[in-house]
Amino acid sequence: MKFEDFVCFEATVPEFEAADRDGAIAELVSSLNKAGKLGESNSKAITRAVIKRENEASTGMGKGVAVPHVNHKAVKDVVAAVGQSQAGIDFSALDKQPVYTVILLISPVNEPDKHLQAMENIFRNLQYEKFRRFLRQCRSAEQIEDLLREVDEGSSLL
Amino acid sequence: MKEWARDPRMNAEKNSLENVVCEAVVEIKNADGIHMRPAMQFVDIANRYKSNITVSNNETQVDGKSIMQMSILAATCGTKLKIKAEGSDAQEVIEMLRELIEDKMFGEPAP
Numbered sequence: 350m351k352f353e354d355f356v357c358f359e360a361t362v363p364e365f366e367a368a369d370r371d372g373a374i375a376e377l378v379s380s381l382n383k384a385g386k387l388g389e390s391n392s393k394a395i396t397r398a399v400i401k402r403e404n405e406a407s408t409g410m411g412k413g414v415a416v417p418h419v420n421h422k423a424v425k426d427v428v429a430a431v432g433q434s435q436a437g438i439d440f441s442a443l444d445k446q447p448v449y450t451v452i453l454l455i456s457p458v459n460e461p462d463k464h465l466q467a468m469e470n471i472f473r474n475l476q477y478e479k480f481r482r483f484l485r486q487c488r489s490a491e492q493i494e495d496l497l498r499e500v501d502e503g504s505s506l507l
Numbered sequence: 508m509k510e511w512a513r514d515p516r517m518n519a520e521k522n523s524l525e526n527v528v529c530e531a532v533v534e535i536k537n538a539d540g541i542h543m544r545p546a547m548q549f550v551d552i553a554n555r556y557k558s559n560i561t562v563s564n565n566e567t568q569v570d571g572k573s574i575m576q577m578s579i580l581a582a583t584c585g586t587k588l589k590i591k592a593e594g595s596d597a598q599e600v601i602e603m604l605r606e607l608i609e610d611k612m613f614g615e616p617a618p
Binding site for chain 1: 539540541546574576579582584
C-alpha cells in the first residue's frame with residue numbers, strides 16, 4: 350500500500366493550533382471530516398474513540414512521530430491525515446520525547462489486513478532518518494503531499 | 508532430551524556454553540494480526556531477555572526488540588513468521604514468544 354492510497358492530502362494540518370495531544374487529534378479528525386472522509390459520522394465521537402485508544406497505550410513510537418488510530422464504521426477504506434507541530438507535542442511517547450509529526454489513521458471495522466498494510470507503509474518509511482527529517486521540515490500541505498508522493502514513486506530520496 | 512528439543516518446530520543448536528541459537532516457526536492466529544498492541548506485547552517480552560531476536564516473513568527480516576520494525580512485518584492472521592534467538596537465554600525467549608503468539612493469541616479473538 351502507498352501513501353496516496355490512504356492519506357487524504359486535503360486534510361493535512363501543516364501546523365497545529367493546539368499545543369496538546371487531544372487538541373491535535375481533534376484537529377486532524379475535524380480536518381478529515383471537512384474533507385468529506387468520515388461520512389455522516391460525528392467527529393466528536395471519533396475524536397473521543399481515538400483519545401480513548403491513545404489513553405490505553407501511547408502510539409508515540411519514538412523518534413518524534415505518533416500514529417494515533419482507531420477502527421471505526423465511519424470509513425470503508427483506511428484513511429489518514431498528517432499534522433505537524435514545530436514546537437512539539439507531549440504524546441507520552443515511548444522515548445519520552447515530544448512528537449513533531451502526527452499521522453492519524455482511521456481504519457474500517459472488520460478489515461484488519463488493510464490496517465496492517467497502511468501501518469507497514471508508515472513504519473517502513475519512518476525507519477529512515479532522512480524521511481523523518483524531510484517530513485519535519487515541511488511547512489505546507491503541498492510540501493507534505495510532494496514528499497509522500499515522491500516516496501510512493503520510489504524516489505532515491507531515502 | 509530437553510522438552511524444547513522434542514518439538515519439531517524448534518531447532519536449537521548449542522555452539523558454546525553461552526551462545527545458543529534457537530529458531531521457531533509460528534503462525535499468527537488472532538484475527539487482527541500483529542497490530543500495534545500485539546507488537547508491543549511481543550517487544551516487551553523480547554526485551555526481557557539478553558538474546559538477540561530477529562523475526563522474518565518471506566520478504567523481510569526485522570529486529571524483534573523494536574516496535575517500529577515489528578510493525579513493518581504487517582503479519583496478518585495466518586501469516587507464518589520465523590523467530591530466531593541467539594544468546595544464553597535463547598530457548599526460553601523462543602518458548603515465551605511462541606506461547607504469546609500461538610497459545611495466548613495476544614489475548615485476542617480468533618477470526
